[in-house]
Amino acid sequence: MKTITKFLGAACVVGLGLASTLASTTALAQEKVKIGVSIPAATHGWAGGLNYHAEQAEKRLEATYPNLDIIVVTANGAGEQANDLEDLVSVQNIDALVVLPFESDPLTVPVQQVKEAGKFVTVVDRGLSLPGIEDVYVAGNNPELGRVSGEYIKDRLDGKGKIVVLRGIPTVVDEERVEGFMKEIEGSDIEVLDMKHANWNRDDGYEVMQDFLSRFPEIDAVWAQDDDIALGVIEAVKQADRTGEMFIVGGAGMKDIIKRVMDGDELTPIDVLYPPSMIATAMDITAMKFVSNAAVEGRYILGATVVTQENAENFYFPDSPF
Amino acid sequence: MTDAAVHAVNPGIGGEVRLSGRKICKSFGPAQVLFDVSIDLHAGEVHALLGENGAGKSTLVKILSGYHEPTEGELVLDGKSISFADSEAGEGHGVILIHQELNLAEQLTVEENIFLGREIKRGWFLDKTAMRAEAKKLLEQLQCDVDPRTRIRDLSVSDRQMVEIAKALSKKADILILDEPTAVLTGREVEILFDQIRRLREQGVAILYISHKLDEIKAIADRVTVLRDGRHIVTEPVVDLSKDDMARLMVGRDIKQMFPHRVSDTSAPIVLSVRDLSVPGQVRDASFDLHKGEVLGFAGIVGAGRTALMEAIIGLRERSSGTIERDGKPVRIASLQDAKNSGIAYLTKDRKGSGLLLNMDMRPNLTLLALEKFGNVIVDRKAEEAALEKAIEAFDIRAADRKAKVGDFSGGNQQKLLLAKVMETDPDIVIIDEPTRGIDIGTKSQIYHFIGGLTDRGKSVILLSSEMPEMLGLSDRIAVMAAGRITGILEGNDRNEHEIMRHATGISGQEGVSVHE
């Protein structure tokens, strides 16, 4: 009796599967254009801003273009994001994908799969590890961000001093920034005591900085690369009571740091922009492909503006979550 | 004491009825186990409940104490119809049941167990001093010298039973029910228990005593009710029934001869020879021979080291010295596997804890010890089932449902299954430890005849038992152990209770204090 019911159960499932495969292969002509947007969940401040801007763009685009259906999904890790991509293609039947990969290496092949399934692919910010997969690439200017940060530190320290560097999540973004930075300070007497990954998050920034502070008795400047990291660094430095010793350069334009720059904080003299609203840029560009006759394929690199006390006002948005 | 003397002391029959069951019927699903059973428990009287395993005794007393509800019929307490929601309600009304299976928490201490659920408190906190004192008092009453701070898991089985009894006594029963309380007690402890029972009887407690040990019933009970197959057979004063009467009423038929007729051949070759075997702390320099076709009994009081000796022989226990020879050739037995290969099988005395897998049905239990017989890569189900059918027939295992879990079987059937399991390995020597503990008379006789059959076929048997009639009725020779040593091997006319007790206690001339007279 037991085995028969097992067989029945299995047969049911298989039967249902086969029946529906037949049904779904005859996909009706879509009236609506579906755009899937896959981004990391808000594990750090920048990603929070990202999510906010993505949702704003979704509302705006769907209101303006009634034949657009935008689906935003978030993932907590590379594996989950790979699952999301599969589901967007198989279940939601998207026409185009806008994706900000959690990590470059592991997501390269899954995104490639989406491309091979015939979808239009836009990659944002963190590039893939293999070239030529995406149709559109939107990013901030990572090498430039690294360069201007390096330039500022070099000038401020007169080409001589000891610094520490905190890096982000191991992705193309992080590598490009560091490359730009290192090129800029090449040849000078700036000594990089150590570089460690702080994954663009406040807690990691705090821990890594604490570690640096206990290992290095003399630090002239900190390149935190990112404002979330910078906040963690500020706490650690305050706790060690060494605020007079150094200054910190962050990045991305978080409103707390912009405020400090505006107020002339000694600890954080400047900031460099890397706006999370680039996701909205990507979504708009992708939508253009389907609602207009404009040519959109290509690389869009946004500028990396240096924010100083003079111009900080222009970049201060107190309503944004970031 | 003669039967008449016992009753001259206490003409308890006649106290008012405290608790009655009227026309009790009980069914579990479609299976009916009790049919219109009525019973009256009088104050100041010991009422025995007699019956084979499966007769319904335990079910009836569980109904009387509130564990089960009757499907039909009613309970009457002090003249008023009553229904117990659960056993706690029963205890609230003064009906206390001492279970057959020990209900103690292993990791807790004696005093904690005695007061479990009814702890003495001082405001918010536990009053440990009061509880310890009370526990000590109860144990002293039972002449049990166990320290109340001992954990249950460190106690012997008979001590645990005493703790159970102490627990029940502390609950101040009006009606006390004991379910097979002496299964694990020694003779001395049984006497102590009986003293307590007599004391309670004098105080007017109504006592219901379940047993199938006819000697005990003769010694302690005033009235006896016999159940058979869930039905009430008779209720009579104990004086009016002989042991044979009681046995016949229990079984419903004449028991043919209890023990098999055996012919022993003293000149048979030696199949097993043990010399100077020691187990640190348990056995010292044990030596004996076993002849082909004989039943060698091992007697001794609990703790004398018999089980330890046997476990050392079969490789389950480490021994510090000693040699073993099989058919004259030395063998190395370091594991149960070695013993199996040497043709020695061991039937444990703890059939539920070490013998059978209670949550499985018969087939996997039967073949577990002899798995290699049924296939090396894939187990041959058909062969297993064939073996099961053969075993059911050969050992008369009564089970209509082949898929029933062994844990649901009666003790007798379990024991027969265990015997079948051990025999699957086709051993030459079988060591049987307490084969009929907690088993009714009919099945006992069957098992004795099986053992007789074994020796008829040329197998040799070592029998460990605490029941004198069994030991005397089956053994060709009897080895007696005391404090880890073999104090004597009795043959011929020396095989009697007096000699056994003398060797078992190491004191000459002391009269046995057992009730088995």
Added chain:
Amino acid sequence: MSSLERREASASPRFSIDFKALGPFMALVVLFVLGTAINDAFLSGGNLSNIFTRAAFIGIIAVGATFVITAGGIDLSVGSMAAFISGAMIVVMNTLVETLGPGLETVLIGIVLSIILGIGAGAVNGLVSTKGKIEAFIVTLGTMGIYRSLVTYMADGGTLSLDFEVRGTYRPVYYGELLGIPVPVLVFLAVAVAGYVLLNMTPFGRKCFAIGSNEQVARYSAIHVDRVKTMTYVIQGLCVSIATIIYVPRLGSASSSTGVLWELEAIAAVIIGGTMLKGGYGRIWGTVVGAIMLTTIGNILNLTDAISNYLNGAVQGLIIIVAVFLQRGDWRRKKSK
């Protein structure tokens, strides 16, 4: 006596639905119906293929776990073990690219390494818990920490990535298909069948049941308890290897967050499937259904915006509790037994 026992023995009612046996299957059918109701693309070939492929990782590991749990043990280290093995595979294969090139040999060596590590890790768990007489829970808790920190060390806090050319060679193991069925699903099926045969039809499997049911009885039945138990851990380790071999080509990376909580998912799959946590009763097909169920739940939650993704874990936990509760079967019986 005889007639009474006969009646006692066949006390179970005739027309009861055996929840224990059928429960998991019925639940799975219900889930599928639910999924289809929410979004009819649920039953599309693509989605079903995704579900079964994703279920394969946890499922293969869970088959190994069924053995361990049936014999009365537990293994908490499987997720970390998977992370460590994938990390080691990647490191070794990357090193070999220079000498052997990115071809089949490199991949095969990686696979062999995985199997050796899995069996070794399983043996360590087994031997330490049996010979060392330490509770399996503690031992595997320890090895869980060890393996995870080893992979974090190997990845230097970041991620280990497999060389892209090797990935190309290795791809078909995850993304390939045979007769329209993804390779991981075929491997899952093979492992399940082998597991079923081993557990239910061989003497070894019988011994596992016996040990989990009552270790004392097993000992008294001349079973080498330590040996059999160690073997179950080795089988678990081997299953982890096989799952890792299939997992690596999917993302081609390993980091300290790989395989986190896989052990709990594997154990959950085993329990939902009907195997008892205390041992003595194990069902391979139940485990398979359990793994598929867990994956399906995650998939269904993604289909609807009604419940946030973040609550995935909560829903899974709830389902596990309900599944075990229904399984016990004795909610039908009242207090009298």
